[in-house]
Amino acid sequence: xxxxxxxxxxxxxxxxxxxxxxxxxxxxxxxxxxxxxxxxxxxxxxxxxxxxxxxxxxxxxxxxxxxxxxxxxxxxxxxxxxxxxxxxxxxxxxxxxxxxxxxxxxxxxxxxxxxxxxxxxxxxxxxxxxxxxxxxxxxxxxxxxxxxxxxxxxxxxxxxxxxxxxxxxxxxxxxxxxxxxxxxxxxxxxxxxxxxxxxxxxxxxxxxxxxxxxxxxxxxxxxxxxxxxxxxxxxxxxxxxxxxxxxxxxxxxxxxxxxxxxxxxxxxxxxxxxxxxxxxxxxxxxxxxxxxxxxxxxxxxxxxxxxxxxxxxxxxxxxxxxxxxxxxxxxxxxxxxxxxxxxxxxxxxxxxxxxxxxxxxxxxxxxxxxxxxxxxxxxxxxxxxxxxxxxxxxxxxxxxxxxxxxxxxxxxxx
Amino acid sequence: xxxxxxxxxxxxxxxxxxxxxxxxxxxxxxxxxxxxxxxxxxxxxxxxxxxxxxxxxxxxxxxxxxxxxxxxxxxxxxxxxxxxxxxxxxxxxxxxxxxxxxxxxxxxxxxxxxxxxxxxxxxxxxxxxxxxxxxxxxxxxxxxxxxxxxxxxxxxxxxxxxxxxxxxxxxxxxxxxxxxxxxxxxxxxxxxxxxxxxxxxxxxxxxxxxxxxxxxxxxxxxxxxxxxxxxxxxxxxxxxxxxxxxxxxxxxxxxxxxxxxxxxxxxxxxxxxxxxxxxxxxxxxxxxxxxxxxxxxxxxxxxxxxxxxxxxxxxxxxxxxxxxxxxxxxxxxxxxxxxxxxxxxxxxxxxxxxxxxxxxxxxxxxxxxxxxxxxxxxxxxxxxxxxxxxxxxxxxxxxxxxxxxxxxxxxxxx
Numbered sequence: 090x091x092x093x094x095x096x097x098x099x100x101x102x103x104x105x106x107x108x109x110x111x112x113x114x115x116x117x118x119x120x121x122x123x124x125x126x127x128x129x130x131x132x133x134x135x136x137x138x139x140x141x142x143x144x145x146x147x148x149x150x151x152x153x154x155x156x157x158x159x160x161x162x163x164x165x166x167x168x169x170x171x172x173x174x175x176x177x178x179x180x181x182x183x184x185x186x187x188x189x190x191x192x193x194x195x196x197x198x199x200x201x202x203x204x205x206x207x208x209x210x211x212x213x214x215x216x217x218x219x220x221x222x223x224x225x226x227x228x229x230x231x232x233x234x235x236x237x238x239x240x241x242x243x244x245x246x247x248x249x250x251x252x253x254x255x256x257x258x259x260x261x262x263x264x265x266x267x268x269x270x271x272x273x274x275x276x277x278x279x280x281x282x283x284x285x286x287x288x289x290x291x292x293x294x295x296x297x298x299x300x301x302x303x304x305x306x307x308x309x310x311x312x313x314x315x316x317x318x319x320x321x322x323x324x325x326x327x328x329x330x331x332x333x334x335x336x337x338x339x340x341x342x343x344x345x346x347x348x349x350x351x352x353x354x355x356x357x358x359x360x361x362x363x364x365x366x367x368x369x370x371x372x373x374x375x376x377x378x379x380x381x382x383x384x385x386x387x388x389x390x391x392x393x394x395x396x397x398x399x400x401x402x403x404x405x406x407x408x409x410x411x412x413x414x415x416x417x418x419x420x421x422x423x424x425x426x427x428x429x430x431x432x433x434x435x436x437x438x439x440x441x442x443x444x445x446x447x448x449x450x451x452x453x454x455x456x457x458x459x460x461x462x463x464x465x466x467x468x469x470x471x472x473x474x475x476x477x478x479x480x481x482x483x484x485x486x487x488x489x490x491x492x493x494x495x496x497x498x499x500x501x502x503x
Numbered sequence: 504x505x506x507x508x509x510x511x512x513x514x515x516x517x518x519x520x521x522x523x524x525x526x527x528x529x530x531x532x533x534x535x536x537x538x539x540x541x542x543x544x545x546x547x548x549x550x551x552x553x554x555x556x557x558x559x560x561x562x563x564x565x566x567x568x569x570x571x572x573x574x575x576x577x578x579x580x581x582x583x584x585x586x587x588x589x590x591x592x593x594x595x596x597x598x599x600x601x602x603x604x605x606x607x608x609x610x611x612x613x614x615x616x617x618x619x620x621x622x623x624x625x626x627x628x629x630x631x632x633x634x635x636x637x638x639x640x641x642x643x644x645x646x647x648x649x650x651x652x653x654x655x656x657x658x659x660x661x662x663x664x665x666x667x668x669x670x671x672x673x674x675x676x677x678x679x680x681x682x683x684x685x686x687x688x689x690x691x692x693x694x695x696x697x698x699x700x701x702x703x704x705x706x707x708x709x710x711x712x713x714x715x716x717x718x719x720x721x722x723x724x725x726x727x728x729x730x731x732x733x734x735x736x737x738x739x740x741x742x743x744x745x746x747x748x749x750x751x752x753x754x755x756x757x758x759x760x761x762x763x764x765x766x767x768x769x770x771x772x773x774x775x776x777x778x779x780x781x782x783x784x785x786x787x788x789x790x791x792x793x794x795x796x797x798x799x800x801x802x803x804x805x806x807x808x809x810x811x812x813x814x815x816x817x818x819x820x821x822x823x824x825x826x827x828x829x830x831x832x833x834x835x836x837x838x839x840x841x842x843x844x845x846x847x848x849x850x851x852x853x854x855x856x857x858x859x860x861x862x863x864x865x866x867x868x869x870x871x872x873x874x875x876x877x878x879x880x881x882x883x884x885x886x887x888x889x890x891x892x893x894x895x896x897x898x899x900x901x902x903x904x905x906x907x908x909x910x911x912x913x914x915x916x917x
Contacts, residue, residue, distance in 0.1 A: 424627075433561065498828070
């Protein structure tokens with residue numbers, strides 16, 4: 090099945106680019122600093138199909154536990170996200186607060202509590218106060234608009250240094266949808282898993298494509314595996330990692346995109362673009378980072394080997410400090426590949442850094458250090474590894490490891 | 504089988520504490536800096552039983568490949584270790600140099616080349632010059648003595664900030680050996696896997712206990728798994744990691760310690776003590792570290808789960824920077840346990856930091872921050888985690904993650 094659509098990124102687009110959604114961001118009071126937005130609301134004009142993926146951490150937060158159940162119902166009216174407190178390691182009391190948040194939003198928007206999705210990010214192990222929601226939800230409701238996406242993106246930030254938004258549209262060429270413009274957009278936060286002051290990954294994506302819950306969930310599962318699940322900042326998975334996807338169907342109210350059709354492929358490619366761009370932004374904004382690092386492994390014997398090998402390189406403090414130091418150090422990369430568990434032979438291994446061949450057949454290739462230093466001034470460092478053991482490949486995004494990472498994470502909490 | 508011997512650490516002891524061995528360290532010329540020793544020689548009075556364990560990295564260095572074969576013969580006369588060049592990623596040419604080193608030492612000591620064990624540490628991907636061995640081996644031979652252990656320990660150092668030596672003796676109470684004093688001693692280098700300027704782990708241990716090759720190898724395998732294999736500095740495994748063990752039998756020339764006997768248990772406990780002390784020294788001297796960190800996991804459902812969980816905590820940059828920042832941050836520890844893959848329930852998890860209960864049943868226990876800050880001034884930080892899922896346990900040693908780690912590894916190679 091080949092698709093020929095053109096993906097058109099939307100300048101300044103985000104969570105409200107798709108038809109059928111409004112959003113707002115307010116200071117509800119979860120943070121002491123009153124100039125910081127700390128609660129986001131994303132609302133569908135009508136209850137619509139939803140999907141979600143969640144952390145697999147055993148210490149899953151209360152909102153993750155509640156939203157996991159609600160997403161399974163398949164229909165959502167709104168998403169409420171707070172920053173400043175993660176509502177994690179808070180026991181039964183935390184669950185009650187998450188459920189009460191759903192009830193408050195349900196009352197405000199005239200829907201069932203199960204149609205509210207919640208997510209929290211911030212300090213761990215401290216009970217989340219319900220009070221800011223009681224005033225914050227009505228306040229945000231009053232501000233809801235098609236222009237509120239950026240405020241919502243700002244309200245979910247923790248240690249992020251900038252808001253992360255992306256949207257794209259395409260004109261369908263698929264039977265029954267031909268000529269229809271479909272939009273996918275979203276926002277994300279995350280730049281490392283800090284606790285307390287945790288910087289969970291939370292993504293909210295909307296679309297006006299017409300899909301039912303199951304198809305939407307399958308599309309999201311496939312895309313998350315190739316985007317957010319390929320980002321590594323420090324190897325930690327937060328108890329709050331969450332990605333929500335809502336589909337209003339407003340682009341084609343009378344149609345339904347079914348799995349296994351060209352229309353589904355088109356949609357997945359657009360969703361993939363948005364999630365990959367958001368994933369790259371997370372890596373680029375990794376705590377203390379100066380560079381986005383893209384690790385491509387090809388020639389692996391299996392998909393699992395490709396992922397294992399690329400992830401080993403991307404999580405190596407030695408590789409990440411070398412990049413911070415502008416050191417074109419292929420040896421550290423080779424050693425991580427060699428210990429990753431991926432099966433290959435040293436004499437079949439080739440490595441390029443920023444397009445410069447530095448290792449061929451497991452041995453050093455002389456290269457121009459000045460040319461390498463020049464290339465290290467780029468904002469994105471690309472490492473290509475060929476294991477020479479098969480046809481499988483994988484890309485992982487990460488960032489360099491810097492003094493600022495140590496400073497940010499080594500500071501006293503007090 | 505219970506043993507009741509007392510292990511007596513030997514003040515200033517090391518590789519030549521056991522009877523039957525001499526050692527020396529010289530500047531042979533692998534390094535430019537003439538004031539630095541760069542070649543160590545450890546020689547058995549007579550060819551004796553040997554054992555070895557080696558890196559599993561696919562990029563195994565030339566000396567690892569040669570020594571792996573030689574150790575399998577079961578008998579060794581001497582060990583030659585150079586620093587300054589790792590002879591790794593050097594192809595067939597590198598193998599020839601390692602083999603030629605064996606021949607040179609064999610000539611000098613009147614033994615077979617297969618009775619020489621070699622190991623190298625230093626820069627990767629550069630051919631190792633044989634010339635320094637041709638003059639260095641005779642020079643070291645002339646200096647061999649029972650007092651040469653410290654020089655040998657210094658000669659194998661790379662980024663280590665101090666030489667790492669340990670020896671212990673015990674009086675056997677086992678049948679056939681009762682009253683015999685047996686000694687185990689050794690030295691090690693290693694403080695992170697840096698390439699180039701690689702800081703491989705290389706350990707050389709000697710004993711005057713009488714064991715044949717197979718028993719020696721089995722003792723070493725068991726002990727290495729609980730000592731050197733439980734050290735994590737930055738999660739990297741060098742292509743040169745090597746541990747040699749030589750047994751002269753000089754403590755009881757007419758006896759043989761067989762596996763499965765009380766005498767074997769006694770020996771393993773002494774070997775274990777030496778290797779664990781050396782392993783702790785590696786962790787404490789981790790690159791840029793200010794503290795030794797000991798992570799104990801108990802209550803795991805399996806040994807593998809215990810190792811996985813402890814290793815997850817010990818490799819977490821977030822945990823390691825928190826310790827550097829004297830931050831009693833149990834949340835970061837909990838999250839690593841929760842994502843490690845070990846099976847347990849959040850509500851069964853307890854965590855203590857420096858003996859302070861900080862988490863019970865997966866939730867925060869209020870604790871005195873001032874008391875915690877005071878405890879963080881210790882040189883060793885101990886983290887105890889109980890998963891409440893079984894009876895298995897594991898200890899992993901690591902160090903904190905500091906600005907200096909980034910500086911050491913982020914510097915330009917030039």
